Amino acid sequence: MPGVVTLRAEALSKAFGARSALRDVSFELTSGERVAVIGPNGAGKTTLLSLLAGLQRATGGSVSLPPEQIGWVPQQAAVYKRLSVRENLRLFARLERVDDPDAAVDRALELTGLADRAKDELSTLSGGNQQRVNIAIGLLADPPVLLLDEPSSSLDPRQRAILWEFIDGLADAGTAVMFATHEIDEAQRHADRILVLADGELIFTGTADELHAAGGGDPDLVVAFVSLLEAQGH
Amino acid sequence: MRWLLLKDLQILRRSPLLVGLLIVYPVVISLLIGFALSRGPDKPKVAFVNEVPEAEQTISVSGDRVDIAGYSDRLFERVDPVPASSREEALKMVEDGEVLGALVIPEDSARKLQRAVALGGSADKPTVEVIYNASGPLQGQLVQSLVDSTLAEANAAIGEKITQIAAGYLNILLRGGSFSLFGQDFDILGLQDTEKILGQQAADLPQGSAQRAQLERIERFARLAVENLGFSDEILSSISSPIEVKQTPVGGSASTSLASFAVAASVVFSLMFVCVLLAAGMLALEREEHAYGRLVRGLVSRGKLLVEKVLLAAACALPVGLVMLVVVALLADLDWGGAPKWVVGVLAAGLAFGALGVAIGAVAREVRAASLLAFGLSLPIAFLALVPAGTVADALYEVIRVVSAAFPFKPALNAMDAALNDNGDLWPPIAHLLALTVAYVALARIALRRFG
Ligand SMILES: Nc1ncnc2c1ncn2[C@@H]1O[C@H](COP(=O)(O)OP(=O)(O)O)[C@@H](O)[C@H]1O
Numbered sequence: 001m002p003g004v005v006t007l008r009a010e011a012l013s014k015a016f017g018a019r020s021a022l023r024d025v026s027f028e029l030t031s032g033e034r035v036a037v038i039g040p041n042g043a044g045k046t047t048l049l050s051l052l053a054g055l056q057r058a059t060g061g062s063v064s065l066p067p068e069q070i071g072w073v074p075q076q077a078a079v080y081k082r083l084s085v086r087e088n089l090r091l092f093a094r095l096e097r098v099d100d101p102d103a104a105v106d107r108a109l110e111l112t113g114l115a116d117r118a119k120d121e122l123s124t125l126s127g128g129n130q131q132r133v134n135i136a137i138g139l140l141a142d143p144p145v146l147l148l149d150e151p152s153s154s155l156d157p158r159q160r161a162i163l164w165e166f167i168d169g170l171a172d173a174g175t176a177v178m179f180a181t182h183e184i185d186e187a188q189r190h191a192d193r194i195l196v197l198a199d200g201e202l203i204f205t206g207t208a209d210e211l212h213a214a215g216g217g218d219p220d221l222v223v224a225f226v227s228l229l230e231a232q233g234h
Numbered sequence: 235m236r237w238l239l240l241k242d243l244q245i246l247r248r249s250p251l252l253v254g255l256l257i258v259y260p261v262v263i264s265l266l267i268g269f270a271l272s273r274g275p276d277k278p279k280v281a282f283v284n285e286v287p288e289a290e291q292t293i294s295v296s297g298d299r300v301d302i303a304g305y306s307d308r309l310f311e312r313v314d315p316v317p318a319s320s321r322e323e324a325l326k327m328v329e330d331g332e333v334l335g336a337l338v339i340p341e342d343s344a345r346k347l348q349r350a351v352a353l354g355g356s357a358d359k360p361t362v363e364v365i366y367n368a369s370g371p372l373q374g375q376l377v378q379s380l381v382d383s384t385l386a387e388a389n390a391a392i393g394e395k396i397t398q399i400a401a402g403y404l405n406i407l408l409r410g411g412s413f414s415l416f417g418q419d420f421d422i423l424g425l426q427d428t429e430k431i432l433g434q435q436a437a438d439l440p441q442g443s444a445q446r447a448q449l450e451r452i453e454r455f456a457r458l459a460v461e462n463l464g465f466s467d468e469i470l471s472s473i474s475s476p477i478e479v480k481q482t483p484v485g486g487s488a489s490t491s492l493a494s495f496a497v498a499a500s501v502v503f504s505l506m507f508v509c510v511l512l513a514a515g516m517l518a519l520e521r522e523e524h525a526y527g528r529l530v531r532g533l534v535s536r537g538k539l540l541v542e543k544v545l546l547a548a549a550c551a552l553p554v555g556l557v558m559l560v561v562v563a564l565l566a567d568l569d570w571g572g573a574p575k576w577v578v579g580v581l582a583a584g585l586a587f588g589a590l591g592v593a594i595g596a597v598a599r600e601v602r603a604a605s606l607l608a609f610g611l612s613l614p615i616a617f618l619a620l621v622p623a624g625t626v627a628d629a630l631y632e633v634i635r636v637v638s639a640a641f642p643f644k645p646a647l648n649a650m651d652a653a654l655n656d657n658g659d660l661w662p663p664i665a666h667l668l669a670l671t672v673a674y675v676a677l678a679r680i681a682l683r684r685f686g
């Protein structure tokens with residue numbers, strides 16, 4: 001998929017005191033591309049996404065795109081339970097200073113299929129629908145890049161199917177989508193490219209097929225992934 | 235920031251339980267405070283000077299000995315007496331706040347009391363002196379009510395004693411009996427028997443004789459005396475307050491009465507709970523709903539987020555404080571002319587309590603922990619601020635003063651007292667509150683570093 005580069009990260013590093021959570025991570029995202037960030041728990045996936053989103057300040061390195069142009073969907077739904085779906089969206093549209101808040105809200109409701117639940121208070125929605133609102137908020141400013149931190153972790157299989165269909169649609173429309181996950185088959189099925197993080201280091205960048213090869217060619221990608229980690233000393 | 239503020243108000247509107255609690259709780263607390271204030275702390279320290287010479291410590295009431303010290307013992311059941319050697323020393327102790335007040339029994343009081351209760355009486359009643367610190371309404375009121383009630387008791391007890399003894403004499407006068415004086419026994423006839431004897435004597439005399447007419451006159455007098463002396467128990471018991479009290483306030487001029495001070499304290503208590511809980515809770519809620527990360531990535535700066543919560547607290551303080559004051563003003567006589575000052579006081583208190591709240595919320599990070607910490611911190615601070623000088627040791631009181639100055643309760647109380655009761659200057663406590671607001675927001679900002 002020959003897209004244009006929309007985001008370039010160079011030598012991103014983050015340390016918490018003496019402990020280094022991310023070391024010299026560099027990569028590019030192109031428009032319409034779906035990129036999975038995989039790695040064991042504590043590998044630095046959330047840290048990488050929050051540096052890109054401007055949530056935390058990097059200790060070193062640079063990101064070519066300012067945080068305002070990056071949509072961010074945190075792992076836990078960041079929504080106000082006492083407000084309705086529309087009120088949540090309108091609040092964040094106003095805080096994001098989008099040109100036409102009401103139009104942006106309608107578009108996000110449409111995109112996420114929430115139009116008929118717009119008046120419902122968040123506390124009355126299922127976990128899956130709360131996650132949809134969470135994603136809708138990330139889309140309000142119509143960003144060229146959307147980051148999602150383990151977006152499927154709280155969803156049942158049917159809701160996951162809807163989620164991936166939605167993400168595929170976004171990428172088809174030109175958005176660069178980057179998602180963190182620790183489920184390798186999700187990465188295999190829904191990502192065009194995979195970044196593997198281990199102990200804060202980027203140890204692999206490439207397609208699922210290339211990951212197979214790098215991991216000793218085992219037909220099971222999970223086995224290949226584990227042997228790659230072991231080969232790298234993790 | 236405007237949108238965040240609206241959002242928070244909207245959330246509050248939809249949490250009737252929380253809002254109900256925020257309203258009910260201060261009311262309950264205010265009632266408790268009012269109750270506690272009207273009771274006063276246990277056993278305050280009172281200096282005691284007894285200038286009466288040893289030999290005059292007991293007086294005699296018609297032959298019965300009455301021990302004056304026995305009456306001061308009653309007072310000491312309720313205070314912690316600190317002996318002082320002279321009136322001057324006691325005065326200094328009150329001025330320095332070492333004691334809450336002083337009771338001085340002058341040198342001539344036993345003699346005067348003796349004269350006042352002697353048959354025949356004397357207009358020159360003994361006067362005991364009460365010296366109290368008038369710089370705080372709690373102190374003055376406390377000592378006053380204490381001394382008033384104790385002296386009333388002492389007066390009643392002495393009066394009762396006199397009545398008892400006098401009534402005994404009257405009984406003898408009426409019904410006759412034996413009576414001892416200077417070791418000798420006397421047999422007294424009594425008016426009733428006198429009347430009877432006279433009646434018999436008169437009946438024996440011939441009708442129309444001059445002697446019989448005279449005896450009948452005496453008999454009529456005796457009957458009249460018998461009938462009327464029957465009431466004299468009541469007349470005697472109306473003898474009251476053989477002791478008078480002279481009150482000497484020290485320091486402080488026109489001090490606030492306890493009632494209006496309690497109004498200020500109740501309002502400040504309510505403001506404290508509403509504002510501290512609200513600011514702490516709503517800040518922690520941003521984190522609990524995971525919205526904090528979303529907000530601080532460029533949408534709202536951390537500083538602005540804190541300021542928003544402080545403003546929210548102040549905005550809620552205004553209706554709560556003013557409604558309380560208007561209700562009080564309608565029930566009691568508050569000067570409506572001070573209303574603009576009320577607004578200033580309530581707002582400044584709301585800001586400072588809100589700032590304390592965000593600091594608590596930033597440190598506690600979770601709504602429940604924040605509420606707990608808000609309660610746990612506010613209550614003792616408020617009670618500390620209400621400790622009157624003289625009820626604790628000097629060094630401890632100094633510590634309490636410093637601690638109180640570091641929290642908004644005491645300055646808020648001073649501000650409301652100034653605004654409501656025209657007691658002192660309004661602006662120093664307002665400046666104090668604003669300084670605390672800035673300090674606590676700065677503290678909260680530091681605590682936010684590990685918030686997200
Ligand atoms: N705020 C923080 N303070 C200290 N250490 C942190 C902080 N956030 C993350 N870390 C550490 O950084 C490393 C990477 O964490 P994270 O990015 O959350 O991993 P992942 O999302 O891949 O599970 C972990 O070792 C974690 O303990």
Ligand SMILES: [Mg+2]
Pocket residue numbers: 045046047
């Ligand atoms: Mg993570």
